[in-house]
Amino acid sequence: MDAIRAKDIKEKSKYAERQQKLLEKRSLERFDVAMDLPKHFLPEFPPPIYLTTRPDLGDVSQGKLLSIQDYFDIMEGILSPVQMEGLRLLLTPFPQQQFNQTTDRKVDEPSLGVSCLDCHANGHTNGTFHLDPDIRPHVARFRLDTVSLRGIKDSPPYMHDGRCLTLADTVEFFNLVTELNLTQEEKDSLVAFMLCL
Numbered sequence: 001m002d003a004i005r006a007k008d009i010k011e012k013s014k015y016a017e018r019q020q021k022l023l024e025k026r027s028l029e030r031f032d033v034a035m036d037l038p039k040h041f042l043p044e045f046p047p048p049i050y051l052t053t054r055p056d057l058g059d060v061s062q063g064k065l066l067s068i069q070d071y072f073d074i075m076e077g078i079l080s081p082v083q084m085e086g087l088r089l090l091l092t093p094f095p096q097q098q099f100n101q102t103t104d105r106k107v108d109e110p111s112l113g114v115s116c117l118d119c120h121a122n123g124h125t126n127g128t129f130h131l132d133p134d135i136r137p138h139v140a141r142f143r144l145d146t147v148s149l150r151g152i153k154d155s156p157p158y159m160h161d162g163r164c165l166t167l168a169d170t171v172e173f174f175n176l177v178t179e180l181n182l183t184q185e186e187k188d189s190l191v192a193f194m195l196c197l
Contacts, residue, residue, distance in 0.1 A: 047124035050150070053196040054078060066122055068092060068115070079193070086193025089186055090116040094178060123149040123197050153195050167191045 048059035049066075060078055064070065068091045075084060093113030119126055125146045152158075157165050164170040171190045175182045182190075 045121075047122040049122050051078070051196045052151070052153075053083075061122055066091060066117060079196070082189050083193045083196055085186070085189035086191070089182070089190050090120075090193065093118075094180055119146040120149050149194065149197050152197055167194050 046061055046063065046065040049061040051057065051060060054060070057078065060075070062074055064074060066074060066087070068088070071087055071091055072084070075087060079087060093115045095113045117123070125148045127146070153167065156167075157163070158167065158170040159173070164173050168187065168191050171182070171187045174180065175187060
C-alpha cells in the first residue's frame, strides 16, 4: 500500500513539474535547498479550489493548475470582474531575486519572473520554502515556508513575523519591496480575490 502511495505521489510531482514547464516554459526548480516538505504533507495535485463566496460550487479548479493562459476560461462566470483581475495579478510573473537574469539566482536558467501562484499553487502550497535572506550563515537562517492561501482572510496578522495586520497591508508591502508599482485598483482587486479564498 505504501509503495503504491509513494508511486502515486511521485507521479503527481512529475506531473506538476511537466505542467509548469508546458504552461509557461519556466523552470522554477531550485538548486539551493536540499529538501522541501515531504510529499505526503502536500495537497493533491492539482490542488482543489474552494471559494468561500461560492461554497455551492465545490472544487472550481476543474482538476487543472491555474496559469496565466487558462485562468479566465476556468473562472469565467465564477469570479466577479474585480476578483478575476486579482487572480490575474497573482498569476502574472514579476521579477524576483531568486529567479533573476543575473548570476545571483537560485535556479539554473534565468527567468523573466515568478508569480505568486507559482509557489501558492491554486492558492495552496507547493511545499517549497526559502531561507530568510540575511547575512547570517546558511545554517543559522530561519526557514520560511510557503503557506496555503486558503482561508487567508481569517488568519491575520500576515507574513512570517506578523508585520502586516491586514491583507491590504500585505499587498502594499509586496508592492513596495518588489517595486511592482501597482495601482490602487490593482491592489483592491488582489485583496478582493484573496477574500474569496
